[in-house]
Amino acid sequence: MPREHSGPTMADVAREAGVALGTVSRVVNGEQVGDAFREKVQAAITKLGYKYNSSGRALRTDETNTVAVIMPNCDNPFFGLLVNYICIALRKRKRRMLLCLTENDRDRETELIQMAQQNRVDGIIALTYNPKLTIPENIPLVTIDRFFSLSVPCIASDNFGGGVLAARKLQMLGCTRVAFLQTASELPTEPKKRRDGFVSACVEIGLPFEVKVITTEEKEPASEFDLFLQDHMENGHLAFDGLFVGTDSLAWQIIKKLRGMGVRVPEDVQVIGFDGIRLFGCQEYVVSTIVQPVPEIAEACVNTVLSRHFSNVPSLIILPVTYARGGTTRE
Amino acid sequence: MPREHSGPTMADVAREAGVALGTVSRVVNGEQVGDAFREKVQAAITKLGYKYNSSGRALRTDETNTVAVIMPNCDNPFFGLLVNYICIALRKRKRRMLLCLTENDRDRETELIQMAQQNRVDGIIALTYNPKLTIPENIPLVTIDRFFSLSVPCIASDNFGGGVLAARKLQMLGCTRVAFLQTASELPTEPKKRRDGFVSACVEIGLPFEVKVITTEEKEPASEFDLFLQDHMENGHLAFDGLFVGTDSLAWQIIKKLRGMGVRVPEDVQVIGFDGIRLFGCQEYVVSTIVQPVPEIAEACVNTVLSRHFSNVPSLIILPVTYARGGTTRE
DNA sequence: TTGTATGCGTTATCAG
DNA sequence: CTGATAACGCATACAA
Numbered sequence: 001m002p003r004e005h006s007g008p009t010m011a012d013v014a015r016e017a018g019v020a021l022g023t024v025s026r027v028v029n030g031e032q033v034g035d036a037f038r039e040k041v042q043a044a045i046t047k048l049g050y051k052y053n054s055s056g057r058a059l060r061t062d063e064t065n066t067v068a069v070i071m072p073n074c075d076n077p078f079f080g081l082l083v084n085y086i087c088i089a090l091r092k093r094k095r096r097m098l099l100c101l102t103e104n105d106r107d108r109e110t111e112l113i114q115m116a117q118q119n120r121v122d123g124i125i126a127l128t129y130n131p132k133l134t135i136p137e138n139i140p141l142v143t144i145d146r147f148f149s150l151s152v153p154c155i156a157s158d159n160f161g162g163g164v165l166a167a168r169k170l171q172m173l174g175c176t177r178v179a180f181l182q183t184a185s186e187l188p189t190e191p192k193k194r195r196d197g198f199v200s201a202c203v204e205i206g207l208p209f210e211v212k213v214i215t216t217e218e219k220e221p222a223s224e225f226d227l228f229l230q231d232h233m234e235n236g237h238l239a240f241d242g243l244f245v246g247t248d249s250l251a252w253q254i255i256k257k258l259r260g261m262g263v264r265v266p267e268d269v270q271v272i273g274f275d276g277i278r279l280f281g282c283q284e285y286v287v288s289t290i291v292q293p294v295p296e297i298a299e300a301c302v303n304t305v306l307s308r309h310f311s312n313v314p315s316l317i318i319l320p321v322t323y324a325r326g327g328t329t330r331e
Numbered sequence: 332m333p334r335e336h337s338g339p340t341m342a343d344v345a346r347e348a349g350v351a352l353g354t355v356s357r358v359v360n361g362e363q364v365g366d367a368f369r370e371k372v373q374a375a376i377t378k379l380g381y382k383y384n385s386s387g388r389a390l391r392t393d394e395t396n397t398v399a400v401i402m403p404n405c406d407n408p409f410f411g412l413l414v415n416y417i418c419i420a421l422r423k424r425k426r427r428m429l430l431c432l433t434e435n436d437r438d439r440e441t442e443l444i445q446m447a448q449q450n451r452v453d454g455i456i457a458l459t460y461n462p463k464l465t466i467p468e469n470i471p472l473v474t475i476d477r478f479f480s481l482s483v484p485c486i487a488s489d490n491f492g493g494g495v496l497a498a499r500k501l502q503m504l505g506c507t508r509v510a511f512l513q514t515a516s517e518l519p520t521e522p523k524k525r526r527d528g529f530v531s532a533c534v535e536i537g538l539p540f541e542v543k544v545i546t547t548e549e550k551e552p553a554s555e556f557d558l559f560l561q562d563h564m565e566n567g568h569l570a571f572d573g574l575f576v577g578t579d580s581l582a583w584q585i586i587k588k589l590r591g592m593g594v595r596v597p598e599d600v601q602v603i604g605f606d607g608i609r610l611f612g613c614q615e616y617v618v619s620t621i622v623q624p625v626p627e628i629a630e631a632c633v634n635t636v637l638s639r640h641f642s643n644v645p646s647l648i649i650l651p652v653t654y655a656r657g658g659t660t661r662e
Numbered sequence: 663t664t665g666t667a668t669g670c671g672t673t674a675t676c677a678g
Numbered sequence: 679c680t681g682a683t684a685a686c687g688c689a690t691a692c693a694a
Contacts, residue, residue, distance in 0.1 A: 032663075034663060059669095059670050119386075138337060386670085390671080
């Protein structure tokens, strides 16, 4: 049972203007049409309030001008930022965004990919850590932060470089013993390289360090960090004077724990996070941080997924990060 | 130039299964079909990897199972929250979300409404303050926080009640002189009632108050508040011991200003915001706040916009707010 | 340059 | 219960 009839069609416009259907189509699509005809058609279009029907066009051309974006959620500020800039980048290319949230439900991820295929979207941009993700045939797929295979381009920040940057920065700021904290999935995702970069830089510059990585699948990730921190308290003092934390979100939580334990930030411990989250569009960052270039990531995703020669596209694009202070370091 | 052919169609499945096209359609749509036929069809579907084509269906049925959501951005955490829960609510109803961001560009708003009409979406959920918004015919439209007319349902929090709640709470917390700060558009939007509720409650309970509302169109809203605060400093002390601020975002900025002026929060001034923003999915609120029931708002939007009898739907739905402490009040 | 006619993949009507 | 067939709105190849 269709809704009330959804408005005039090209045939109606053609009849009103006294021209052929094809002529209307050509006017609508901005093709070469004699001036007299064009004006008649345009008059009819405005008179009838004609809006072209995307479904008809999509059926005919097999192009929907729509890209599906698959994200865990839109609540986490980093994902919100990504969605925001991807939307802007898509708009520049005259594409629409079909937003699909997985809520970290792996079944839903494959379900959403199916849905995208049914919708015949022109491309899919996905941020997902599902190891068994079914790669769709026939639809260009680009992933963020997760390398699947050479045939699925992956866009990521320079996570390794970010780790190096954080180590050097902490040393410059006077730290003498540091630690790296992260929650990570058990998969070989790009963000894991934050650790690698940090470790290799610490070794290189001779900065003593420890590493604590908790896999997402663990039962009580929060209390694991509690334990780690408590284990490194020596008569009221934390054994570290610098922390590099895998995300700003975790950094924020760790800092709250520390303050609860009587450790001052940044006086006793300096903390650097990762992502570059700012609250409420303020200039200030929530914590001192390695900033991901979100607008550039978004642009790269869109340009890649819409690339005319998708098969010739680079399979890994790494974008540079920067350091920004945010009140959890002394400077 | 269409993409490589987009996969098998119902006709292919029918041929493979040795049945009629219509039978395939009936199987796909879960209608009554003889078991033998159903099995043959399903075997063919999995063998060919058939996925139905939404454009074909939409063209035929005039239903896209898609709702357009129009938001200023997805960066602001409140909008991110809304998008998040609207997406979840739509999923429950088996609908997809076409996300459209206006970036506060009024021309873009009407442009996006046009786009939604072209896409023949089943409904539009819009958070926009554009006074000249062109209301689309034929497509159910629901707005958040902005009442247009009786024919356009508006979903909003109990802004008036929230103002009342804030005033009472501040008094309960021992405040003796309070102020209300807000930036607002010049339009009669729902959030303006936060002021009304606050003022009427202050009058009723005999709490001295002042009000400072700055319209969004003003040149330097930030410095306007600076001036207001400085004007109310009396030898190092702020003239107020309680503030109710129109949004958590603004509250956050005001608090930073205050701390910069040597005023302590919550020791010298207690501050209550509005919205209920939590950072990084933590339990704690960023500031003490009047919490908007975002999941319920989202549900109400979706239920309303998809209502079978859209013309009989209430034109204003007000949802209850709650108070939550967040460290900027003494308790 | 413009008109005509076909088919995109689907649902729905009508016969069988 | 199933098969055949006509539309849905549009773009396009072809004819004029």
